[in-house]
Amino acid sequence: QVQLVQSGAEVKKPGASVKISCRASGYTFTSYYMHWVRQAPGQGQAIEWMGITKAGGGITKYAQKFQGRVTMTSDTSTNTIYMELSSLRSEDTAVYYCARDGVGGNVFDYWGQGTPVTVSS
């Protein structure tokens, strides 16, 4: 079965970078794109789309809000997708998720368990 397993919680200081991993199994890794989204803490916080990358290379697109601060990469030897966010600020405190891009339009068909990131001095 499809599984996406993310790396553990992170605590970072403002200005630092964080790199989160998402290890995929149960399907042909290079046949799918992967999204990254995040959700800030608190009731009523919408999920925020960050970007999408093709496993194994190809098209990578970032949301305008994160352009210049986010980098998404993949490693086909370990079936792992990475998302690195730099110049962290307190507003980046959130749970970050990887989610596979499924067949059809706007389909996030499998999700990782989430990686909490806390940015605090």
Next chain:
Amino acid sequence: QSALTQPPSASGSPGQSVTISCTGTSRDFDNFNYVSWYQHRPGKAPKLMIYEVTKRPSGVPDRFSGSKSGNTASLTVSGLQAEDEADYYCSSSAGSYNYVFGTGTKVTVL
């Protein structure tokens, strides 16, 4: 890009139905056929429940159904069960490589 608007909460007794709305602008629903819904239980990974407005992935009970009218999409859960208690989020395609999600609705089974 603003989030789609959902009611913060909805509730119903077991066996009843609950409908969750998801409202945006015409720009949010750039492709009117690309609305999806996700269930998120505490401590679990979010789960795809509905895609392309009305389609259910394999394994999702037919108690879950989706619809859309104008700039409002809806998710209906019929025959509520205790296991349906969760947060539900809508999502839409707001253009090429531009996705927007809703603010989430907490469904409580009374």
